[in-house]
Amino acid sequence: MELKDQIKSTKEITNDLSRISVLKTKEEQQKSLLQSEQVRKQEMVKSWVRRNGNFKRFQEKKRIAEKIEKEIARMIEEERKRQLNRTIPLSKINWRNFVENKGRLPWPVEKGIITSQFGIQKHPV
8 A cells, every 4th residue: 555655645746746837837927927017117107207307397497487478578567667758748849850859759659560660651553
């Protein structure tokens, strides 16, 4: 009976070895899968950091642009007020020497744009 027991134990050992081999293969597959997942996770984190960094830089540039626009608007308003203070009323215009009034006359229109210069114009047709 000892030989039978030995054969049985050899079969059991062989079965155990094959199961161990299968389990080891599965473990290696799981390790490989885990490593690929970790690499993918790291790439996603790097991508997020890049996008987040770009977003922060974009927000900072936007904030600076808004600051510049406000400053430009303030300067334009300041210049407009200065020009209003510089203009002279029609009653004080020097009509005898009109050239002396250059730069101090009121703007010709309240709204709209000037499309051509004052004076005689040649008709295009």
